[in-house]
Amino acid sequence: MAVIERHPDVKDFILEMSLPEIRERGGVADLVEQGNIVLIKDFRLDFDFEVLTRLEKSIDAIQAVPIRRKLKKLEATHFFEGEPPAKVGFRSLRFKSAVRQAMFDVICKGDRKLFAQASTALKASHETVLGIFDTAFPEYDPFQLIASLRLTRTLFENLHWDNHSIDDDFHQARVFANLDIRPRIWHLGHRFPDMMRLLYEKHNLARFAGQDPNEMIDFITRDLLGGTDRMWLDQLPRHRIAFEPGEVWLGESRLVAHQIYYGEAALVYMWFVKVNSMSDPGNRFNAQVEEVHREMQTALT
Numbered sequence: 001m002a003v004i005e006r007h008p009d010v011k012d013f014i015l016e017m018s019l020p021e022i023r024e025r026g027g028v029a030d031l032v033e034q035g036n037i038v039l040i041k042d043f044r045l046d047f048d049f050e051v052l053t054r055l056e057k058s059i060d061a062i063q064a065v066p067i068r069r070k071l072k073k074l075e076a077t078h079f080f081e082g083e084p085p086a087k088v089g090f091r092s093l094r095f096k097s098a099v100r101q102a103m104f105d106v107i108c109k110g111d112r113k114l115f116a117q118a119s120t121a122l123k124a125s126h127e128t129v130l131g132i133f134d135t136a137f138p139e140y141d142p143f144q145l146i147a148s149l150r151l152t153r154t155l156f157e158n159l160h161w162d163n164h165s166i167d168d169d170f171h172q173a174r175v176f177a178n179l180d181i182r183p184r185i186w187h188l189g190h191r192f193p194d195m196m197r198l199l200y201e202k203h204n205l206a207r208f209a210g211q212d213p214n215e216m217i218d219f220i221t222r223d224l225l226g227g228t229d230r231m232w233l234d235q236l237p238r239h240r241i242a243f244e245p246g247e248v249w250l251g252e253s254r255l256v257a258h259q260i261y262y263g264e265a266a267l268v269y270m271w272f273v274k275v276n277s278m279s280d281p282g283n284r285f286n287a288q289v290e291e292v293h294r295e296m297q298t299a300l301t
């Protein structure tokens with residue numbers, strides 16, 4: 001199981017539940033919407049970890065910027081969705097999609113066997129993660145999935161709440177999985193509404209009321225916490241977690257401050273979900289932010 005070190009000054013929002021327990025209570029949408037991180041207990045993805053270690057992690061060899069950008073935000077589905085490639089010679093493959101071709105040529109080093117092994121592994125993990133989504137969020141009505149595959153090392157990320165640069169009032173559900181043979185280490189800090197309450201008066205957060213919450217996320221993450229430039233964040237209390245190989249967890253990355261302290265390979269699946277299918281639509285991120293504005297403004301007047 002994951003090693004978890006809880007900090008007494010941060011609310012304990014890390015829940016450990018098995019899939020039968022999650023199924024038994026009809027999912028965990030309510031808990032995740034309230035800003036809990038749910039770690040799936042007694043479960044590991046049955047994954048071919050070794051195949052990922054053989055993939056090329058650098059995409060510097062790709063000249064075309066749009067293709068490089070797409071490979072940087074690699075989607076797991078590129079390995080197994082789309083028209084099957086044509087075989088060329090003994091070793092190579094020819095794809096209709098330029099992105100999939102570059103993925104084969106560079107990430108899979110033009111090796112048909114390696115591509116086939118990676119495809120098999122990622123298709124299996126894809127199906128397992130879709131199953132976990134259905135178990136965890138049985139009522140959700142998703143309209144888009146971004147099935148992101150992270151293959152590059154992440155180290156000492158700053159503590160932050162995600163800003164997706166989308167100003168819609170949307171809801172997301174996320175499933176994460178550690179695809180590496182080493183632990184993936186996360187730190188978790190205050191939930192965004194709690195952080196707002198702590199900073200509200202001193203930093204006049206009232207000026208962000210009625211605006212796109214991303215403005216306030218940016219102000220707190222970048223201007224107050226140093227963004228990606230400075231590293232003062234060790235002053236903030238945080239929980240520490242080392243997720244084991246194949247472990248899977250769920251959470252709303254705008255609601256919970258997080259910091260990937262160390263990680264090699266992971267799946268980050270993000271579903272955009274219709275708000276009216278939420279356990280409580282009043283718990284969508286924008287609504288929680290507006291609620292804190294109302295609460296603080298009432299308290300201050």
Ligand SMILES: [Fe+2]
Binds near residue numbers: 258
């Ligand atoms: Fe993040």
